[in-house]
Amino acid sequence: MQSEGVASRSAEHRDSTRESRNGTPHLDAVSLAIIEQLQEDGRRPYAAIGKAVGLSEAAVRQRVQKLLDQGVMQIVAVTDPLTVGFRRQAMVGVNVEGDVESIADALTDMSEVEYVVMTAGSFDILAEIVCEDDDHLLDVINKRIRALPGVRSTESFVYLKLKKQTYMWGTR
Amino acid sequence: MQSEGVASRSAEHRDSTRESRNGTPHLDAVSLAIIEQLQEDGRRPYAAIGKAVGLSEAAVRQRVQKLLDQGVMQIVAVTDPLTVGFRRQAMVGVNVEGDVESIADALTDMSEVEYVVMTAGSFDILAEIVCEDDDHLLDVINKRIRALPGVRSTESFVYLKLKKQTYMWGTR
DNA sequence: GCCAAGGCTGCGAAATCCGCAGGTCTCGGT
DNA sequence: ACCGAGACCTGCGGATTTCGCAGCCTTGGC
Known part of the structure; x- marks a missing residue:
């Protein structure tokens, strides 16, 4: 049963999380509600979540496991x-000539990079990097990132103070 | 099994998390190790964490609760x-004249803003915003952020695709 | 109509969480 | 020096939660 192969048969039974064009699953309202619960408290018991969303404990557990396995959350x-x-932390804006996605992939492979997003605007990519110290930071930016073929330029924003960090879209 | 714990029971004074001048607690090696465990899996059982860091289940539970209460994690x-x-998501770079922190606080108060960080570089603040749709995004950027007294200019980077998102500093 | 797959429920059994009492160590006041 | 307060740890039962599995229902393909 570990099909997982290419198998993209049109055979599509009903499914709370089914694949759409690029492989990102579409979520139904119940899964969204479950995620909301876990955004408030990642350790909330399945039974409590079930009560909140109207499902049994086992059903919530199965759905959570699936969302985890699929990498949705x-x-x-x-x-x-x-x-x-x-x-030391910094956000780095990157400008690319050529294939943006391959550069983004290269950044993704770096362990110091925690966050990579492709954007529209005066940067093609924004990457957040976390380093041991200033030397390490300098090394990553100047030696590793700027050295990537296709990187036209970079601009860095060293973090001074984090003011807010939440994960509560959907609950407001 | 000699729990290869991180705890070195001697040199350390008491109080695993004590305040320094700005109110941010200082963490000892054991708490760091606990956080690392929970960065890998936020639902890992306390007993398993205890085994990994060399503490009893109850001790881990108390420390985790404290870290949560203090807002450290x-x-x-x-x-x-x-x-x-x-x-719709976007990162917004903000330039400020006058008190940067008060502007950062104002951004923090907006529910659409999920992430606010003060930076060094050509932006004073970077803020990540999450919106319902394009209209909402436009409204937040142009009407709310730019309207703040002290905001000199802004630049937006609309998200096209998130490539990476991890929380594993310390484990590499 | 029949069958396979996906999802849900309802159990016990096992593991985990929780609260609390008791012990140790350090610091600071008398 | 003595003693109390505070912080932290451990060790327990008892309450909860998690886990695995069998069974039932519905959907969609053949």
Whole structure:
């Protein structure tokens, strides 16, 4: 049953999370509600979530597991690295000539890069990087990122202070 | 099994999280190790974490609760709003004349703003905003942000595709 | 109509969470 | 020096939650 092959047969039974064109699943209202619950508290018991969204404990558990497996969401601890102590952080705007996506992929492969997004505007890509110290930061930006073939230019914004960080879209 | 814990029971004074001048607590190695565990899996059982860091289940539970209460970390579900479906996202660079922090606070108060960071570079502040649709996005940027007294200029980067999003500083 | 697949429910059994009492250590006041 | 307060840890039961699985229902293909 581990088909997972290309298999894209049109055979499409009903499914709370089915694939659309690029492989990103479409979510129904119940899954959205479950995610909202977990955005408030990632450790909330399945039974409590079930009560809130109108499903049994087991059903919630299965759906959560599926959302996790599909990579639609992740349940994790988030912190402000600056608060936690060591490390330098910065956002880097990148301009690319040629294939933007391949550069984005290259950035994604770097362990120091935590966040990569392709954008419209005066930057093609924004990447957030977390480093040990200034030397490390400098090294990543100047030696690694600027060295990528296709990178036309970069601009850096070193983090001074994180003011807000939430994950509550949908609940307001 | 000699729990290879991180705890070094001697040199350390008491109080695993004590305040420094700005109110941000200083964390000891054990708390860092606990956070690392929860960055891998926010639902990992306390007993398993305890085994990994060399503490009892109850001790881990107390520390996690404290870290949560202090706001040092949060355990939540994170998603890519673009994947989840609706909503437009953008990063906005802001230039300020006068008090930067008060503008940052004003941005923090907006529910559409999920992320605010003060930076060094050609922007004073970077803010990530999540909106219902293009109209909403336009409204927030032009009517709300630009209207703030002290905002000299803004530049927007509309998100096209999120490529990477991790929370694993410290584990590499 | 029949069958396969996906999803939901309803159980026990196992594991986890929770609250609390009791012990140790350090600091600071008397 | 003595003693109390505060912070932290451990060790327990008991309440909850998680887990795995069998069974039922519905949908869509053949």
